[in-house]
Amino acid sequence: MHNGIHHVTAIAGPARRNHDFYTGTLGLRLVKKTVNFDDPKTYHFYYGDEAGQPGSIVTHFPWEHAAQGQVGPGETQETLLRIPAAALGYWTHRLLEKGVRHDPIEKRFGETLLSFADPDGMRLALVARPGIEREPAWSGSEVPAEHAIRGLHGVTLLLADAAPTGAILTDVLGFAEQGREGALTRYRTQAPIGGVVDIRAVPGFPRGRQGRGSVHHIAFRAAGDAAQAAMVRRLAENHGIRTTEQKDRNYFRSVYFREPGHVLFEIATDVPGFAVDEPASALGQVLKLPRFLEPRRDELEAVLPAVA
Numbered sequence: 415m416h417n418g419i420h421h422v423t424a425i426a427g428p429a430r431r432n433h434d435f436y437t438g439t440l441g442l443r444l445v446k447k448t449v450n451f452d453d454p455k456t457y458h459f460y461y462g463d464e465a466g467q468p469g470s471i472v473t474h475f476p477w478e479h480a481a482q483g484q485v486g487p488g489e490t491q492e493t494l495l496r497i498p499a500a501a502l503g504y505w506t507h508r509l510l511e512k513g514v515r516h517d518p519i520e521k522r523f524g525e526t527l528l529s530f531a532d533p534d535g536m537r538l539a540l541v542a543r544p545g546i547e548r549e550p551a552w553s554g555s556e557v558p559a560e561h562a563i564r565g566l567h568g569v570t571l572l573l574a575d576a577a578p579t580g581a582i583l584t585d586v587l588g589f590a591e592q593g594r595e596g597a598l599t600r601y602r603t604q605a606p607i608g609g610v611v612d613i614r615a616v617p618g619f620p621r622g623r624q625g626r627g628s629v630h631h632i633a634f635r636a637a638g639d640a641a642q643a644a645m646v647r648r649l650a651e652n653h654g655i656r657t658t659e660q661k662d663r664n665y666f667r668s669v670y671f672r673e674p675g676h677v678l679f680e681i682a683t684d685v686p687g688f689a690v691d692e693p694a695s696a697l698g699q700v701l702k703l704p705r706f707l708e709p710r711r712d713e714l715e716a717v718l719p720a721v722a
């Protein structure tokens with residue numbers, strides 16, 4: 415059983431631009447094209463690896479006219495993606511070629527990072543990881559499989575105080591404190607992907623504003639309903655935090671809560687996964703709707719913008 419991050423969900427601007435950046439420039443697989451179940455006239459795009467495994471998934475709600483977000487304490491500052499160590503040169507070149515400005519290469523906790531932003535200003539970083547080049551990779555994009563992104567490494571949260579959130583990570587979500595570097599505290603699980611949460615403590619800063627380019631929430635993994643229920647109990651008993659009731663997201667089942675640092679956390683089950691309503695070989699090609707929205711398919715298809 416693995417803990418760690420299941421997916422990261424962000425708010426985007428125009429759908430086609432978002433789709434083209436994540437499947438084109440970054441070469442991720444669109445593993446599910448569906449709608450926001452709570453706002454079905456908006457897409458919900460899930461990008462991930464070949465199998466769409468938990469820990470590889472970055473999702474977006476593209477709202478054509480979303481106002482620009484402004485990152486601040488109580489939000490996710492940066493989303494980290496894994497690449498094979500030998501692919502770093504390829505990616506610096508590719509980002510330049512695609513007109514994506516990147517920051518100077520940086521070291522953090524002994525790892526090499528290449529940071530940049532997506533077209534909506536969402537901060538991303540590629541983290542060079544030795545020894546992962548043999549992990550399976552999506553070969554259906556412009557990015558050769560040897561250089562392809564291998565799922566999430568983790569996230570950096572910007573918080574007024576690391577400790578209260580750290581307590582939730584370690585007591586409930588399966589993480590352990592691994593080290594500190596300047597204002598950063600690193601929490602880690604044993605999971606090979608999605609196993610890192612860095613907290614950057616920034617006391618006294620004004621809150622951010624969610625919008626285009628902001629991470630909406632971070633989902634953590636539970637193997638199934640029983641593991642999720644146990645985590646919900648620990649949150650209530652040890653931390654006085656109540657989650658929402660369980661919501662069926664078709665590809666996983668989720669509960670949500672606001673952690674003490676104000677970031678929206680979700681606990682999502684690994685099951686049933688993205689192959690529940692279409693073959694694994696054909697993920698993401700057609701608009702999938704949950705059963706309760708199927709009667710509205712014509713209406714929704716008429717308002718959702720065309721993407722490639």
Ligand code: ZN
Binds near residue numbers: 423
């Ligand atoms: Zn989610």
